[in-house]
């Protein structure tokens with residue numbers, strides 16, 4: 001089994017393959033210590049699945065458990081909350097975990113390097129340049145270029161290929177797969193602050209969606225402080241990306257009634273930015289190659305779903321391979337995997353993330369909470385539960 005891409009999805013797939021008794025080789029173009037993926041939210045469905053594999057406990061001790069989502073209308077000062085207690089009967093982890101995904105990657109690398117189980121070869125500093133596949137399910141050959149090797153070429157062959165080489169996948173292109181969808185015109189600014197003024201912090205939940213007219217801001221509590229996600233409007237982009245002065249100005253205007261503007265000028269703040277797209281491949285299998293993770297789909301980052309979805313499909317792929325190998329029905333098991341996860345991409349992942357595009361939040365459309373005795377309270381609770389199950393991807397996995 002060959003896995004291309006040592007991101008969270010490729011490594012988790014390799015980890016599960018090994019647990020299921022299947023050896024594999026993982027190829028990564030960068031050093032293992034290098035990490036560019038920036039996901040920060042682990043959803044309950046993924047925490048449940050990882051717990052069964054002995055991976056959740058170390059993550060829990062490093063991250064922040066978030067058991068409430070809040071929307072905060074700044075001009076009126078009103079709050080609306082969605083409490084994870086409503087999904088207490090659906091999951092062992094009724095909260096989302098805020099933690100850099102690099103923590104999962106480090107943990108997987110540690111476990112994969114530990115003795116025991118079938119061998120896993122971890123090949124860093126090797127870029128896969130050419131994929132040779134005859135389009136039928138008869139195996140693949142890869143040509144790799146070592147980062148330090150000049151013109152030297154390494155060749156690998158395998159029965160099946162897991163393509164997890166990220167959003168800019170070159171293998172996807174070589175397989176002839178389109179990546180249709182849209183790129184959003186506005187970039188997203190990501191600000192990290194060690195602390196916020198107490199008068200603001202005490203009004204925040206672990207995740208808070210703030211609104212003030214056309215402006216929206218998401219605030220996430222992270223282990224190292226606060227992360228603020230700000231989306232400039234199209235005419236503001238040039239200034240917003242030049243330096244952090246635009247972001248500081250917007251924050252001082254937003255919170256003018258609570259904090260002196262000077263606070264935002266002096267506070268330490270780290271800013272970076274990224275672009276968002278909604279894209280997916282038309283199919284997940286080309287001959288012996290199976291495509292997943294960001295190589296198969298990218299989405300709006302609001303709601304924190306894309307990596308989580310990739311992790312679930314990686315686990316399912318390893319399990320489909322293992323059950324197919326033991327029953328002698330690998331081809332059928334993989335075809336079922338490909339159809340199932342492509343259908344879930346189209347009917348769950350993409351629509352859910354699209355709903356969050358234009359400033360939407362998981363709280364949209366829920367009735368404000370009424371007292372537990374009030375008429376309709378049970379209905380409200382059920383509506384909230386279903387909403388949060390969807391936002392947590394719990395409807396895509398079996399109850400633990």
Ligand SMILES: Cc1cc2nc3c(=O)[nH]c(=O)nc-3n(C[C@H](O)[C@H](O)[C@H](O)COP(=O)(O)OP(=O)(O)OC[C@H]3O[C@@H](n4cnc5c(N)ncnc54)[C@H](O)[C@@H]3O)c2cc1C
Nearest residue numbers: 005007009029037039040041128166293294304306307308
């Ligand atoms: C700012 C930001 C915030 C996000 N927040 C969240 C969130 O909170 N929750 C969430 O679920 N998702 C989130 N996402 C999405 C998430 O980061 C991705 O879905 C996730 O990283 C995808 O993992 P992956 O393993 O598929 O791909 P990647 O992490 O991109 O890994 C692909 C790997 O393949 C390697 N590679 C590429 N080409 C080759 C080659 N030819 N040969 C060898 N190796 C190769 C790359 O070096 C890389 O290591 C966020 C994304 C961004 C940008």
